[in-house]
Structures are given as C-alpha cells and as structure tokens.
Amino acid sequence: MFSYLIRRILYAVPILLGVMVLTFFLFFVVQKPETMARNVLGKRATPQTIAEYLHKRGYDKPRFINREPGQPFYDSIFFTQLQKLATFDLGVSDVTGRDLKTVFKEGAIPSLLLTLPAFFVGFIMAVGLALYLVFVRETRLDAAGALVSIALMSVPPMIYIIFGQAVIALTFNYFPAFGFELSGLTTLKFLLLPVSLIVVMGLGSDVRLYRAIFLEEIGQDYVRTAQAKGVSSTRLLLVHVLKNGMIALITLVVAHLPLLVMGSLLIENFFGIPGLGNLLVSAIQTSDFATVRASVYLGSILYLIGLAATDVCYALVDPRIRLS
Amino acid sequence: MSGFFDQLWVQNALLFLGFGLFAALIVSGSRNERWQRAGRYLRGDRTGMVSGAIIAIYLLVGALETLQFPYQNGTVSVIGWFFRNVPIESTYSAPLAATTLSTSDPQPLKGRHLLGTDALGKDTFAQTIRACRTALILGGFTSAIYIPLGTLLGILAGYYRRWVDDIIQYVYSVVASVPEILLLVAIIIVLEKGLGTMSIALGTTGWVGLCRLIRGETMRQSERPYVAAARALGQSHWRIITRHLLPNVMHLVLINFVLGFSGLVLAEATLTYLGVGSPIGTASWGIMIDGARSELSREPVVWWNLTAATFALFGLVLSLNLFGDALRRAFDPKRG
Numbered sequence: 001m002f003s004y005l006i007r008r009i010l011y012a013v014p015i016l017l018g019v020m021v022l023t024f025f026l027f028f029v030v031q032k033p034e035t036m037a038r039n040v041l042g043k044r045a046t047p048q049t050i051a052e053y054l055h056k057r058g059y060d061k062p063r064f065i066n067r068e069p070g071q072p073f074y075d076s077i078f079f080t081q082l083q084k085l086a087t088f089d090l091g092v093s094d095v096t097g098r099d100l101k102t103v104f105k106e107g108a109i110p111s112l113l114l115t116l117p118a119f120f121v122g123f124i125m126a127v128g129l130a131l132y133l134v135f136v137r138e139t140r141l142d143a144a145g146a147l148v149s150i151a152l153m154s155v156p157p158m159i160y161i162i163f164g165q166a167v168i169a170l171t172f173n174y175f176p177a178f179g180f181e182l183s184g185l186t187t188l189k190f191l192l193l194p195v196s197l198i199v200v201m202g203l204g205s206d207v208r209l210y211r212a213i214f215l216e217e218i219g220q221d222y223v224r225t226a227q228a229k230g231v232s233s234t235r236l237l238l239v240h241v242l243k244n245g246m247i248a249l250i251t252l253v254v255a256h257l258p259l260l261v262m263g264s265l266l267i268e269n270f271f272g273i274p275g276l277g278n279l280l281v282s283a284i285q286t287s288d289f290a291t292v293r294a295s296v297y298l299g300s301i302l303y304l305i306g307l308a309a310t311d312v313c314y315a316l317v318d319p320r321i322r323l324s
Numbered sequence: 325m326s327g328f329f330d331q332l333w334v335q336n337a338l339l340f341l342g343f344g345l346f347a348a349l350i351v352s353g354s355r356n357e358r359w360q361r362a363g364r365y366l367r368g369d370r371t372g373m374v375s376g377a378i379i380a381i382y383l384l385v386g387a388l389e390t391l392q393f394p395y396q397n398g399t400v401s402v403i404g405w406f407f408r409n410v411p412i413e414s415t416y417s418a419p420l421a422a423t424t425l426s427t428s429d430p431q432p433l434k435g436r437h438l439l440g441t442d443a444l445g446k447d448t449f450a451q452t453i454r455a456c457r458t459a460l461i462l463g464g465f466t467s468a469i470y471i472p473l474g475t476l477l478g479i480l481a482g483y484y485r486r487w488v489d490d491i492i493q494y495v496y497s498v499v500a501s502v503p504e505i506l507l508l509v510a511i512i513i514v515l516e517k518g519l520g521t522m523s524i525a526l527g528t529t530g531w532v533g534l535c536r537l538i539r540g541e542t543m544r545q546s547e548r549p550y551v552a553a554a555r556a557l558g559q560s561h562w563r564i565i566t567r568h569l570l571p572n573v574m575h576l577v578l579i580n581f582v583l584g585f586s587g588l589v590l591a592e593a594t595l596t597y598l599g600v601g602s603p604i605g606t607a608s609w610g611i612m613i614d615g616a617r618s619e620l621s622r623e624p625v626v627w628w629n630l631t632a633a634t635f636a637l638f639g640l641v642l643s644l645n646l647f648g649d650a651l652r653r654a655f656d657p658k659r660g
Contacts, residue, residue, distance in 0.1 A: 018498030023510065031514040150649070154586065154641040156593040158613055159634050166620050259503060265598065284509055285599050292510055299503040307501075 008311065012304040019300045020085050023293050028077055031289075033059035036094070039287040085297060094290040095283075103291075104276060104298065110180060111263030111275030114191060118198035119260055123253065126203055127242075130210035134218060135237055146211070152204025161270045164197045180273045194271045198264055210249065217245045247318050254310040258302035262295070332392055332399055339390050342464050353578070356571050362654035372650025375643040382640050385453060386460030403454055411435045413445030416619075419628050427624070440628040443615065452632040454607035459640060461519055462526075462592055463585045469527030470584075474534030475577050479565055481535070482542025492539070496532045504529050508591070512600040522601060526588055534580050541573045575655045579648055586644035589637060609633040 027036075037050045037059070045053075053059075062076045084091055090100035133145040180190050217223065218241060226236050263277035272278070276295070283291035353359045366372050388402040395405065411434035416425040419440040423430035439448040481492040499507070511525035545551065546569065554564050589609075595601035596610030604611065612633035619626035 014494070015497050015501050018494065019502055022498060022502070026510055026514050150645045151638075151642055154590075154638055154645055156590050156613060156634070156637060156641075158593060158597050162613075162616055162620065162630070262503065262506075265505060266594065269598075280506070280509070281598060284513060287513065289513070292506070292513065296502055296506050296510055299506045300501040303501050303503060 005308070005312070008308040012308070015304060016085070016297075016300060019297065020082060023296050024078060024081055027289055027293055028059075028063060028081075033077075036287070036289050090294040090297070091290055093283075093288055095286045095288040100291060100294045103279065104294070107263070107274060107276040107279045108261050109275075110273050111261060111268070111277060113187065114194055114267065114273055114275060115198065115260040115263055117191070118195045118202075118264075119257070121195070122199040122202050122206065125199065126206035126210055127249070129203075129207045130214055131237055131242065133207070133211045134214040134241070135233070137215065137218070146208065149204040149208040149211075152200075153208065154204075157201050157266055160197050160201050161266060164193055165270060168193060180271070190271075190273075194264075194267045194273065198267055209252070210245075213248045214241055214245045216248075217241045220244070247314070250313050250317060251310050254313050255303065255306040257309070258306045259299065261302060262299055332394070336391055339387060342468070343387065349574075353571070353574055356574070358572075358575060358655065362575065362651070365654040366650060369650050369654065371646055372654070375646040375650065378639065378643040379647055382456050382643070383460060386456035389454050389457035390460065401454075401457075403450075403457075407447065407450040410437070410447045410450055412447075413437075413441045415441070415445055416443060416622075416626050417441045417445075418624075419448075425624065425626065439632050440626075442612070442629050443619075448612075448628050448632050451607045451612065451629075452609070452636045455609045455612070455633070455636065456640075458519065458592065458602060458606055458608040458610075459589050459637075462523055463588045465520065465523035466526045466530060466588050467581055467584065469523060470530035470534065471577060471581060473527070474531035474580075475538055475570075475573070477531070478535040478538025479542050479569055479573065482539040483546055483561070483565055483569060485543075489539075492535070496535055499529065500532045505594075508595065509598065509600055512595070517600060518603050519606070522592065522595060526591060530584060530588075534577070534584075537576055537580065538573050541576055542569055545569055545572050575651075579651045579655065582644055582651060583648035586641045586648070589641050589644070593637060609637040613637075 033054055034050060037053045038045060041049055041053060059077060061080065064076055064078045083089075088101075090104065092099055093103065129145070133142050136142050136145075181187055222244070223236065223240065226240050227233075231240070261276065262280075263273075263275035265277040265281055267273070268275045268277035269281045279291065280295050282288075283295070354363065366376075385403065389404070390401065392399045392401045392404075400408065413433055414424060414431065417423065417433055417437060417440050418425055419438060420436055421433065421440065422436070423432055425440075437447050437449065439452070442448055442451060477492050477496075481489040502510075507529050508525045511528060512521050515521040515524065551564060551568060554568050559567075592601055592608065593610040593613055596608065597614050601610050601614075602608040612629045616626075616630035619629060
C-alpha cells in the first residue's frame with residue numbers, strides 16, 4: 001500500500017510538470033509580460049513603472065535560458081516558476097501584492113463550508129432518487145424522472161441562482177440574499193440557500209448518471225441469482241445493487257472531492273461568500289494573472305490527489321483489486 | 325487574419341462549408357449498416373424526432389442570421405432583413421407597452437414590441453432570435469476544433485498503442501488534470517476576448533473526453549477479426565484506420581457532438597457571466613442572462629430579457645440532450 005502511494009505520487013510529477021509547461025506557455029509565451037503589466041497598471045503607466053513592476057516580480061528575466069555572460073543559465077522566468085512550484089511557493093498576487101498562500105488559506109474555509117455540505121447532501125439525495133427510479137424502472141414514473149433530470153441539467157446554473165436570490169431571498173425574505181459571517185448559527189443562515197442551490201444545480205445530471213450506473217448493475221448475473229434465491233426486491237436494491245454500484249460511484253466521486261476546496265465560482269460570486277471561487281472571479285475581472293496561475297496549479301494538484309485517493313478507495317471497497 | 329474573416333463572402337462561404345461538411349459526414353455515415361439500423365429506430369422514436377426537428381429550426385435560424393448580404397450601404401443578415409422595420413427605442417419598454425419603462429417620465433414608443441426592448445432599446449424578440457447565431461457559430465467552430473482532434477488522437481492512440489498511446493495519454497492527462505473552468509478562464513484571459521477565443525478555449529478542453537472514448541473503442545475494435553483480416557490482406561495502416569476503424573467509431577463521435585453542443589451553449593452563458601464570454605454588443609443569450617443582474621433590481625422589474633433568453637436557451641439545450649439520448653439509444657446494440 002505504502003509503496004503504491006509513493007509510486008502514485010511519482011506518477012503525478014510529470015503531469016504536474018506538464019501543467020506547469022502549459023501554464024507557462026499561456027502566461028509568458030502567448031502573452032507577453034509587458035501586456036500583463038499594462039493590464040494591471042492601467043493605460044497611464046509609463047515605461048518606467050512597467051519596467052519597475054516587471055523587475056519587482058522577476059518577469060523581466062529571459063524567458064527560458066539565461067544567456068547573459070556571468071549569470072547562471074537557470075536565472076530565467078521558466079526556472080523560477082519551476083522552482084516556486086516545486087517548493088509550493090504560490091507567489092504574490094499581481095494586483096494586490098498579497099501572499100497567495102495566505103489568501104488561499106483564508107478562502108478555503110468559506111469554500112469548504114459551502115461545498116462540503118452541498119456535496120454530501122447532494123450525493124445522498126441523488127443516490128436515493130436514482131435508486132428509486134431504478135426501483136420503478138420501465139414505468140411512466142421512471143420515464144418522467146429521467147425527463148425531469150434532463151430538463152434540470154438543461155437550465156443554465158445562473159438561472160437557479162437568480163431565481164433563488166430574487167424570489168426566495170428577496171421577495172419572501174426567508175434567507176439573507178448576500179453576505180457571509182463566520183460565527184456559528186449566523187453562518188448557517190447565510191449558507192442555507194447557497195448550499196441548497198448547489199444541490200439543485202447538480203441534481204439533474206447526478207441522478208441521471210447514477211441511475212444509468214444502477215441500471216447497469218441490475219443487468220448483472222448476481223442480481224438474477226439473488227432474485228432466484230428469493231431476495232425481496234427492496235433488499236436486492238438497497239443491499240446488493242447499492243453496494244456494487246457504489247464501487248462505480250466512488251471512482252466518479254472521490255476524484256472530485258479534493259476540488260471542493262476550490263469552491264463554486266458562480267454561487268460564491270452571487271452571494272458574496274469570500275471563498276476561493278469568489279477570489280478567482282475577482283482575479284478574472286482585475287486581470288490578476290498570478291492568482292489565476294496559482295489556482296490552475298492548485299486545482300491540478302488537488303485533482304491528482306483525488307485520482308490517487310480514487311485508486312486507494314477502489315482497492316478498499318473492491319476486494320478483487322489489489323494495489324501491487 | 326481577422327480582416328480575412330471579416331469579409332462577407334468568407335463568412336458566407338464558411339457557413340456553407342460547415343453545413344456541407346456536416347451533411348457529407350451524415351451521408352457517408354448512412355452507408356454504414358449500423359447507421360441505417362439506427363436511422364430506422366430513430367424514425368420510430370417520437371422524442372428523438374421532435375427534438376431533432378427543434379434543433380433543425382434553431383440551426384436554420386442561426387444560419388439565416390449568419391448569412392449576410394449587402395443592403396443599403398451596409399450588410400444585413402436574412403433575419404435582420406425580416407426585422408428591418410422594427411424600430412429601435414431609447415431604452416427599456418415592457419412587452420406590448422406603448423411607452424418606455426419609466427415611472428417619472430414615460431416616452432411614447434415608435435412601435436409595439438412583442439417581448440419588450442432591452443437597455444439599448446433593441447427589440448427583445450429579435451435579439452433572442454438573432455442569438456441563435458452566437459450559439460451556432462460557437463458550437464460549429466468549437467466542434468470543428470475538438471472533434472477532428474479528439475477523434476484522430478483517439479484512433480491513433482488506440483490503434484498504434486505503445487509509445488504513441490503513451491504520449492497521447494500523457495497529453496490528455498495533463499489537460500484533464502486542470503479543472504475545466506480554470507483552464508478555460510486561463511486561455512481566454514491571455515487571448516483576446518471574443519467568440520473565436522471562446523471556441524479555441526472550449527476546443528482545447530473539449531477534446532479530452534472524446535479522445536478517451538474513441539481510444540477505448542478503437543482498442544476494442546482492433547481486437548475484432550475484421551481488423552486482423554484487413555491486416556492479413558496487407559492493407560496499409562492508414563487504410564485500416566480510415567476505411568475500417570473510423571466508420572466503426574463515427575457513431576460515438578456523432579453522439580458526442582450532439583451532447584457536447586448542449587454543453588457548449590451552457591458554457592457560453594456561464595463564461596459570459598464570469599466576464600470572459602461573448603463580447604458586449606453581440607446578440608447572445610449569455611449576455612441577456614448576465615444583464616438580468618441589474619435588470620431584476622430595477623423598479624419596475626425588467627424580467628422579459630431574462631425570460632426570453634432562458635426559454636430560448638433551455639429549448640435548444642433540452643432538445644440537444646434529448647436528441648443525443650435518442651441517438652445513443654438508437655445506436656445501442658443491446659437495445660430491445
């Protein structure tokens with residue numbers, strides 16, 4: 001198990017390197033650092049202020065290899081970026097100049113408070129509904145359920161949010177429509193509506209996917225065997241099919257679990273929750289490239305952690321698979 | 325480069341080229357026995373036929389809005405020509421209202437508007453219809469990027485395996501490891517904002533899923549006796565790929581294209597909301613929905629732009645999803 005984990009981590013290194021090269025290509029080759037500086041400093045920036053800005057952040061170094069005599073060849077943007085990534089140094093924001101590691105740490109808590117409950121509630125609801133649709137399979141109810149889930153996933157996510165905010169929060173005044181506070185029950189009041197909106201937004205596609213997975217299981221031989229030995233259809237579904245279907249579900253779900261830290265862009269922005277999603281939206285609006293770049297690294301690291309965790313979970317729940 | 329694409333005849337030619345290519349693919353596909361069987365099944369599938377017809381209407385409207393001709397010192401699209409007599413007002417007006425939307429100083433309108441007008445006084449109904457063009461162009465360009473890329477790389481990886489497969493797998497693992505929305509945003513903010521950039525970004529992230537799917541299916545197919553037979557007959561790799569493997573994975577490409585299209589239309593709305601989508605001034609559902617943020621807090625509430633855009637977008641995405649599902653059922657060998 002331990003040696004497997006080590007190998008898994010080593011496997012992630014070249015991929016992370018690829019991500020680094022990809023983002024480097026985007027942010028330093030496709031786009032020139034001067035353009036970036038001009039974007040941040042505004043139209044009135046003089047050549048001096050731009051040069052100063054670039055120098056302060058080390059963006060005025062040669063791009064790949066430093067050919068200047070007397071300087072080490074690795075004193076370039078590429079190698080600096082590489083070194084920063086290797087030491088988990090996320091750098092500072094291009095706009096506010098704040099240390100990104102602190103910024104991300106601060107944003108992670110509100111994001112997790114939002115996405116974690118939404119994930120668990122959403123998962124349980126979707127599995128329950130999918131199982132019910134499988135229970136009534138090939139009836140009108142099942143067909144209607146499938147149609148409703150397709151309809152739910154065909155609505156743009158903003159519509160749910162706009163509706164939730166305008167109608168439920170503002171018109172009926174059930175929930176606060178905007179804002180966030182980190183203090184016990186008040187936090188709960190602020191989170192209830194956003195969390196339920198995330199649940200509703202994901203419900204359609206999740207129910208549809210899980211239903212397909214469970215339907216696949218229903219066709220397996222072990223189901224027929226269980227039916228033949230007289231297992232009731234409720235027990236068959238809730239014990240046999242659920243347990244086996246979970247193996248497929250876990251591989252789908254666990255990979256995305258670490259990414260919950262990144263929060264939800266739209267929801268956080270609409271409701272003014274100071275999480276990582278909101279941070280990214282404001283980074284987009286202010287052309288804060290360092291923050292976007294750091295988010296890309298962080299996102300891919302989290303995703304790779306999720307993939308490794310998926311493999312481990314897979315081995316834990318499925319005795320047929322051994323990690324060696 | 326952009327000057328070339330700004331020319332009238334180039335845009336019109338591209339439109340016909342796109343539709344021609346799509347028609348050619350369908351016609352060549354329909355020679356395949358599996359496609360004929362699926363076609364017969366699809367004809368009996370009422371949901372599939374209705375949703376297919378609705379998609380065709382959207383595409384036709386989008387094409388007519390893209391097709392432009394010279395008109396009175398400028399150019400006008402076919403749809404624009406139909407709406408040429410619809411007057412432009414000064415600001416918002418409610419559906420079928422006689423005055424502009426204002427509690428203190430309502431001005432008389434130049435005409436009646438079925439769904440009201442937007443902030444710039446443009447007719448909401450016309451704008452909603454014209455937005456089909458944005459959806460069509462975005463879907464068309466993006467698919468033109470990611471479908472050939474994903475299909476080709478998937479087949480190459482699945483057929484040659486070994487180091488070719490290793491390289492392709494590495495590349496798509498890298499792209500897939502970045503959360504999609506982050507990569508989209510990163511690509512769009514370093515390039516110039518616009519429909520073309522959005523297509524490039526969505527194409528860059530979109531090919532991964534298709535490539536993975538085609539790779540798996542190609543691996544399965546190349547184990548089959550017909551590929552071994554083609555090899556034994558001494559056919560070249562290229563011929564095996566184009567004549568034997570490609571026709572047998574094309575149905576997956578078609579299903580992926582239809583379902584992917586619905587994702588693209590939704591992505592346009594989300595990206596526009598995040599400020600990296602359609603440029604201001606284009607007729608797009610994303611912009612109309614984005615505008616609702618300020619419109620809903622006005623007094624009286626401006627609800628018609630949001631409602632019109634939502635229904636138009638929902639109609640297209642729902643039809644695409646339902647049609648994609650119908651296609652999947654039609655091509656499923658295990659059905660019935």
